[in-house]
Amino acid sequence: MTAGRGEGYWRRLVRRFTSDDEQLDADELSRRAEESGCRKASECCSGERAAVLGRLRSVALHPSTATPTLEAELFDGTEGVTLIWLGRRRIPGIEPGRHLRAWGRISERDGHKVLYNPYYELQTSG
Incomplete structure (x- = not known):
């Protein structure tokens, strides 16, 4: 084992014992998104096409007289992205806690x- 690899191992081990569960979860989500080839939400800019991967924190229906919308907050460990489906009241599988990959143009x-x-793909959580 090289000194660099050993140092990284010890740094990760110390971090695991000294970080709170929320930070460890965010780190794991961010690592998983990066390994999948998706962009970190914190690095996406308005107007560009991007794919993001994360966990749905919340899902809400916003009924209106004109067009209902289904809105979900996707968190990838760095930042949240709001997913909005116009004219939808419900989408099977879109529920809090679910992991998914979503892509399109960032606004x-x-x-x-x-x-x-x-566009989206439901993911397994493991």
Whole structure:
């Protein structure tokens, strides 16, 4: 084992014992997204096409007189991206805690990153 690899191992081990569960979870989500080839949400800019991978934190229906929308917050360990499906009240499999990969063109709404009508793939959580 080289000194660099050993140092990385010990650094990760110390971090695992000194970090809180929320930070460890965020690190794992970020690592998984990076390994999948997806972009980190924190690195995505408005107007570019991007694929993000993470866990749905929340899902909410916003009914309106004109067009209902289903909105979900996807968190990848670095930042959240709001997924918005226009004209949808429910999508099977889109529920809090579910892992998914979503892609499309990044937009901004009220200073937050948004994907409108994104393409998506449901993922296994393991």
